[in-house]
Amino acid sequence: MSDLQAAVAAGVLGAEEGHRALLQSTAEVARAIFKARASSIFLLDTETDELVFEAVAGEGAQTLIGQRFPSSTGVAGWALVTRQPLVVDDLTADTRFSQEAAESTGYVPKALMAVPLLVEDRALGVLEVLDRSSEQPFSLADMNLLGLFASQAAVALDLLQRARRARAALAGEGELGALARVAAQLEAAGEEARLSGLELLRALERLLAPES
Amino acid sequence: MSILAHESNEELPAWSLPAAAGESIRLPEAWTEPVTREWAWGGTAGKGVRVCVLDSGIEHGHPLVGRVDRSVAIVREDGGIVVREDDAEGDLCGHGTACAGIIRMLAPECELVSVRVLGAGYTGSAKVMLRGLEWAIDQGFDVVNMSLSTTKRDYVDRLHELADMAYFKRTMLVASAHNMPVESFPWRFASVISVGSHEESDPFTFYSNPRPPVEFFARGLEIDVAWLGGGTLRSTGNSFATPHISGICALILGKHPELTPYQLKSVLHLTASNVRDE
Structure with a gap:
């Protein structure tokens, strides 16, 4: 991790x-x-x-x-x-x-x-x-x-x-690369795009969370 | 003889003392007089005392070092670590020669043996140092000067075992303390003598520290130390305070070879500049 x-x-x-x-x-x-x-x-x-x-x-x-x-x-x-x-x-x-x-x-x-x-x-x-x-x-x-x-x-x-x-670890198209690029893009994005992006991330988090 | 207890020929240790056996281990009354510097090392130059310098080697023929009785090197070879007898490379960086020169100045007649453990790079240097210390303890030196330390936690347990082994085999390890906020070893162990620096210029001025883990302070500021090529170099550091205490230990053991490490440490305390005013 x-x-x-x-x-x-x-x-x-x-x-x-x-x-x-x-x-x-x-x-x-x-x-x-x-x-x-x-x-x-x-x-x-x-x-x-x-x-x-x-x-x-x-x-x-x-x-x-x-x-x-x-x-x-x-x-x-x-x-x-x-x-x-x-x-x-x-x-x-x-x-x-x-x-x-x-x-x-x-x-x-x-x-x-x-x-x-x-x-x-x-x-x-x-x-x-x-x-x-x-x-x-x-x-x-x-x-x-x-x-x-x-x-x-x-x-x-x-x-x-x-x-x-x-x-x-991020060099090239490694599987961690996308995560870092998304993080950087979120940081650079305008307010509206950033909020939508964060909403999507939260949805992804719920999707990946283990069943309780 | 190996340093591993199960391979040695020594008798099993005495875990207890039978009734009326006290007489069988009676010890000589060695300290009937007050412990003064005159009592401790007056009239001796360290003759017969074997001092090992665990460092970068010692330059042969340096006028401030004089005779080097033996030089070995601990080297990495074919994936393992081996002891190379009769090492002819001398000193690779000057640090060991500097330490040896200080010991020689204080104890002109002691034997000096070089165990080269530094100079072959950083990687694996903790393992090489451990192997060198094992060899030195196995050889039964009276004093081992260690102006070096390791921060590697992986080796601390083994280093601690070796320090205790040396202590009970009457080999006094004298180790440089660290003046940085980081944990390093072996100087933090109670079974060694740890040395920091003071700013005075007399090589025989040393202080007993009431607040360990640094136990003694010796001269460590702007010393003209022996240097490669037969010369000298003005240097500062605990690395150079340490051999002052090693040299004084050699003197004390030259006059009182029966002393154990804890007795030797007590004599150092009793003769320290802040304990006895002479």
Whole structure:
């Protein structure tokens, strides 16, 4: 039943762009909170076991979206596999890291904060904040703030993934497709058509209801 | 020897104590003196204590890590999970080397053994971690540093069993706590030592927390940790607070090898910076 509900919901929930905007906004806010040069959200693709750039704010924005790398590499990978938030501060000292970062993203951060995005018992991805402001010394309160903010980002990412799954279930002329299309059409229809449609739906509901 | 009780050669556990048998299990009076830091680890460097780092591997030859006595890797192979002896790949990401360097700094003479369970991807990583922990408990290490956790509920029961098994086999599991509003394990179990971070710079400053589940706070802010390629990197996180407590455990066990995990935890409490002012 959950697929059916998700499918109908997808018909009225709006398009991919809406969810992208939510993630983008999350990355922008993370960047603003820490006065950072950039922030990125990675999604874990469990099919290929890779992390994928899903949203980027600041340096490297847009060109990175969709790039992917193995799920346990880089500081983002550590955060994911250890389930621990991590902060590293002088990355430029590590030429191997710098080269890899430069080749893949065109931007070499000096400092990096990475926190896993966890919902219930699932890890969905990683949030990174690059080159935060150095006006204030870093504190464990910043670390806690990062963790709290990551929880919010994880919820957004979870919603996005659920909607994507629902849309996948609706692809083509599957038997759930008609339901979602009807839901979307009802939403878009004029007042009179909508009322008639709802009347028909109620009739259908009575028809399908089990005999009591 | 296997960790499964029915396959072991150990005597059956004593479920009860017969009359007048108290004398047969008399224990040495080990704590006749006040428990001070001097009593706990004065004059020792952790010699003879076997510490396992369950992580991403340890880089061999790193000046801050020194000798690594053994390295194994837990890997997925032909659909199963196997222990690969004499792993030569070192550290795949730097995290394990960072932890090992901290332990070495505090307990310069302890034995260090690397069990690589991270670095082969996210998928199946909880199973690989469990297999690594089973292996470590089977080997009878004195201390196992776990700067990692899992959120997978499917594995919590088995992880709990292993943590309790380690506790009774005198293997002290030291695990990173989570500073996020999410349930993860094994740090929440009472049979392990759970570690969070404080902001001070002295590696021997640690606090006993009167409000668990985080039991101790150790240095975790802006530490220059060992890093791949023989260098260092300034890092922050509970991942790096944890090996401080592992190192101090190694020191205490170096001087008092007879201590059980609950006695060791008591010594940590009694020597904590907020309990005893020295």
